[in-house]
Amino acid sequence: MTDEVRDVVGKARAERAPSAEDRERIRRRLAVAIAAGAAGAGASAAAGASASATSASGIAAWIKIGLATIALGGVGVVAHRVVTQEETPTVARAPSVAPSEPPTLAIEPVVIATETNDTEPAREEPTPTRRRRAATTDDLARDLEALHEAQRAWRSGDARAVLRHVRAHEDTFPRSQFRAERRALEILALCALGERAEAQRLTRRFLDTAPDSPARRSVLESCGAPDVR
Amino acid sequence: MTQTNPALALPPERPAPGSARPLDFEAVYAECFDMVWRYVSFRVPRAMQDDVVQEIFLVVHQRLSSFEGRSSVRAWVAGVARNVVRDQLGRVANRSLGAPLVSEPATHDDPGGAIDRKRAADLVEEALGKMSDEQRDAFLLLEVEELSSREAAEVLGVNDSTLRSRLRAAREVLTAAIGRFRAREGRVTGQRGGGHD
Numbered sequence: 001m002t003d004e005v006r007d008v009v010g011k012a013r014a015e016r017a018p019s020a021e022d023r024e025r026i027r028r029r030l031a032v033a034i035a036a037g038a039a040g041a042g043a044s045a046a047a048g049a050s051a052s053a054t055s056a057s058g059i060a061a062w063i064k065i066g067l068a069t070i071a072l073g074g075v076g077v078v079a080h081r082v083v084t085q086e087e088t089p090t091v092a093r094a095p096s097v098a099p100s101e102p103p104t105l106a107i108e109p110v111v112i113a114t115e116t117n118d119t120e121p122a123r124e125e126p127t128p129t130r131r132r133r134a135a136t137t138d139d140l141a142r143d144l145e146a147l148h149e150a151q152r153a154w155r156s157g158d159a160r161a162v163l164r165h166v167r168a169h170e171d172t173f174p175r176s177q178f179r180a181e182r183r184a185l186e187i188l189a190l191c192a193l194g195e196r197a198e199a200q201r202l203t204r205r206f207l208d209t210a211p212d213s214p215a216r217r218s219v220l221e222s223c224g225a226p227d228v229r
Numbered sequence: 230m231t232q233t234n235p236a237l238a239l240p241p242e243r244p245a246p247g248s249a250r251p252l253d254f255e256a257v258y259a260e261c262f263d264m265v266w267r268y269v270s271f272r273v274p275r276a277m278q279d280d281v282v283q284e285i286f287l288v289v290h291q292r293l294s295s296f297e298g299r300s301s302v303r304a305w306v307a308g309v310a311r312n313v314v315r316d317q318l319g320r321v322a323n324r325s326l327g328a329p330l331v332s333e334p335a336t337h338d339d340p341g342g343a344i345d346r347k348r349a350a351d352l353v354e355e356a357l358g359k360m361s362d363e364q365r366d367a368f369l370l371l372e373v374e375e376l377s378s379r380e381a382a383e384v385l386g387v388n389d390s391t392l393r394s395r396l397r398a399a400r401e402v403l404t405a406a407i408g409r410f411r412a413r414e415g416r417v418t419g420q421r422g423g424g425h426d
Contacts, residue, residue, distance in 0.1 A: 005403055009372050011349035018266040026266075027258070029283050034290060155320050218276045 033144075143173050150185050159192035180206065184215035191223035199224035252302070254290055261289075261306040264374045268307070271357055271369060272314045285313045304380035307370055311384060344410075356406040360399050367392055368399035 150165035166186045169176065176182060183206045190199035203224030210216070219225065269281050288309050296305055344352065353373070357365050363385070370381040371392070382392050 002404065004407060005400060008344055008349045008352055008403065008407060011344065011346040012353040013267065013373050015346035015350035016267045016270040018263055022266060023262055026262070026279060026282050026286070029279065030258075030286050030290070033283065033287055157320075217279075221276045 143169075143176050143178065146172060147176070147178050147182060147185075150182070154185055154188065159189040162186070162189035163193075180210035180213035181215050183210070184213070184219050187219050187224045188222050196223045200226075252293060252296060252298075254293055257289060257293065257302055257306065258286060261303055262286075264303060265306060265310050267373060268310050268369055269314060271354060271373070272365075273317060277317065281314060281317050284317070285310045288313060300383045301380055303374075304376060304383050307374065307376060307380070308384045311366060344407075348410075352406050352410055353403065356399075356403040359406070360402050361395075364395045364399040364402065367395035368403070371396055372399075 146165070146169045150162050150169060153159075153161035153165055162185055166182055166189070169182055183202060187199050187202050187206065190196075190202065199222065203219055203222070203226075206213070206219055206224075207216070213219075265282055265285050266278075269278050269285070273281050285306075289306055292309070296302070300308075357368070360368065366385055367381065370376045370384060371378070376384070378389055378392060382389055385392065387395075
């Protein structure tokens with residue numbers, strides 16, 4: 001490799017290195033997704049196997065982080081799971097959770113924030129605290145799973161289905177923790193359908209109400225963005 | 230704005246009972262995040278980057294307990310990243326999601342001078358867009374992420390000779406991209422010089 005090629009590669013590598021903000025943002029999103037996945041696993045017959053894997057890979061701490069992050073309102077995220085056919089070895093997929101009951105969106109920050117300081121592994125005894133948390137994570141899992149539907153529709157390229165799912169989600173979870181991501185999906189879907197004026201109207205509202213959302217960049221790169229990019 | 234709450238600090242992990250090779254997700258995340266982030270940045274549009282990086286680590290999280298240590302963790306995660314990226318690109322192949330996958334080449338404000346970091350990244354991206362999939366992966370894993378030949382060969386499922394051949398071809402593509410950049414630069418310089426005559 002010539003010196004110039006080596007120089008270009010080194011600089012490109014440095015240019016694309018993540019910032020501390022990138023690292024932290026993805027960490028929060030992952031924590032939420034993992035917490036939601038754990039809630040789903042707990043609601044399924046496969047909970048035993050999932051709990052074992054969770055313990056072995058030290059995921060309990062991430063679940064706590066995810067719950068605390070949600071309680072603290074520090075994240076706007078779509079936690080998603082994509083089935084990847086070609087990936088290697090054995091696969092233990094977290095089961096999805098079918099929405100079945102009207103949600104209760106009261107997350108209990110005091111309980112969760114207290115648990116973030118707990119360095120002990122999660123115990124299995126069903127204490128009153130754990131029962132309250134389980135109810136909370138189930139609600140969150142249903143909320144997320146409903147939004148997953150919209151994101152899956154987006155990934156499959158069906159913008160009309162995205163709008164249907166988004167609006168159903170809005171009806172069912174009007175105070176969802178993921179309102180910003182829901183709005184972002186709606187904007188992207190409207191753009192895909194050529195409804196630019198409505199996309200721009202919603203983008204203005206999005207930027208007013210969720211200026212720090214991780215979805216901001218996607219929205220600003222859509223047709224809903226102001227004309228001057 | 231990033232809000233880092235001290236309450237989010239991760240507690241130390243303990244080895245899982247009966248686990249001969251404890252491997253916690255925090256450690257894997259810390260070790261591999263930069264690699265995954267960079268790899269994804271060169272492979273997908275910006276608008277998809279967060280989602281794809283998140284997806285990669287979700288897959289890693291799901292499968293960590295099945296990791297047997299036959300390859301390095303970095304090589305294993307790189308393999309997951311490669312597959313998730315391929316899957317995601319296949320899903321959005323015909324859909325615009327904001328920024329283009331390959332940036333348009335641009336001229337430089339400092340002709341003849343050192344290539345700055347932004348321009349270097351654009352040049353690499355331009356070259357990646359002209360490489361075959363095989364060359365691209367060999368180049369990213371070996372040159373950008375500095376995996377060992379053995380690790381990269383494991384990820385790509387090829388022997389060392391094939392890997393070297395792909396890497397050689399990829400380097401030639403980048404060298405050509407740099408050459409085109411220098412030529413464009415020269416034209417701009419010439420035009421500017423001509424304007425003053």
